[in-house]
Amino acid sequence: xxxxxxxxxxxxxxxxxxxxxxxxxxxxxxxxxxxxxxxxxxxxxxxxxxxxxxxxxxxxxxxxxxxxxxxxxxxxxxxxxxxxxxxxxxxxxxxxxxxxxxxxxxxxx
Amino acid sequence: xxxxxxxxxxxxxxxxxxxxxxxxxxxxxxxxxxxxxxxxxxxxxxxxxxxxxxxxxxxxxxxxxxxxxxxxxxxxxxxxxxxxxxxxxxxxxxxxxxxxxxxxxxxxxx
Numbered sequence: 001x002x003x004x005x006x007x008x009x010x011x012x013x014x015x016x017x018x019x020x021x022x023x024x025x026x027x028x029x030x031x032x033x034x035x036x037x038x039x040x041x042x043x044x045x046x047x048x049x050x051x052x053x054x055x056x057x058x059x060x061x062x063x064x065x066x067x068x069x070x071x072x073x074x075x076x077x078x079x080x081x082x083x084x085x086x087x088x089x090x091x092x093x094x095x096x097x098x099x100x101x102x103x104x105x106x107x108x109x
Numbered sequence: 110x111x112x113x114x115x116x117x118x119x120x121x122x123x124x125x126x127x128x129x130x131x132x133x134x135x136x137x138x139x140x141x142x143x144x145x146x147x148x149x150x151x152x153x154x155x156x157x158x159x160x161x162x163x164x165x166x167x168x169x170x171x172x173x174x175x176x177x178x179x180x181x182x183x184x185x186x187x188x189x190x191x192x193x194x195x196x197x198x199x200x201x202x203x204x205x206x207x208x209x210x211x212x213x214x215x216x217x218x219x
Contacts, residue, residue: 009149032206044152044199044210051206086151090206096142096167097208101151 002027004089006100013077014108021072021103023061023087032090033063033070034097039083047072047085057081077107111135115200115211122190122218130185130214132200140203141183142167143175145196146213152199158183190218 003026013019025031035047048056050063050070061072070087087100116131134141142157144167154167158177172194174186183202187194195218200211 004151006151034206034208036208043212044201046207049206096154096157097203098154099144099152101149 002031002089002091002098004087004098004100006085006087006103008103009101010104010106012106012108015079016076019072019074019077019081019105019107021085021087021105023070023072023100025068025070025087025089027068027089027091029091031063033061034088034090035059035061035070035072036086036088036099037083038086044086077105079107079109081105082107113200113202113209113211115198115214117214118212120214120216122187122216124190124192124218126190128187128190130187130198130200130216132183132185132211133181134183134200134202134209135181136202136204136209137180138202138204138209139180141177142201142203143173143183143185144199144201145169145194146199147196155185155198187216192218194218 005024033050036044037047038044059074084104086102088097113134139160143155144152146152153169156175158164161180164175198214201208
């Protein structure tokens, strides 16, 4: 069965510090991995996906199939990065996404 | 272009009442889904649809019904509300790799 694990419920860092939000998945096929973000009072929105290998708002994430991980990283956190972050897994041939439990990132001034 | 629109934003129900959460999208997406968001549990898939006239169950379908008579609309019905259904409900539509979410409905069952 497919599963997404985000081990940290809360991650608190100071502005300018590096950030790493952890995500591990279990899936026997070829996965599609995503990071979604939910800012306060806003709807959930796509932050980035592993296929595009892009950097959005300074965030990057690399798919490590050996470790089955897709950690989200940013070298210097900003206060506006404070939000709830969800890692999500998409499966080949099926469009349903499986979400992790989410990590709340708090960036303190 | 409104994207995905959910109504209502807030709702309080008494145990045993029924209601329908509305979801509409104007992007002509075939795939739509309903999730519930609970603290510490992330988003869990309730029901989904791959096109008009086609629906299927997700992880937590009990107590909910859906229908998809048009591409645009995907309502979620609570048949007999229970306190365990207190949650925030999100509707999403998807095209390709990207999913678009509604703003959510906060439902409280007392």
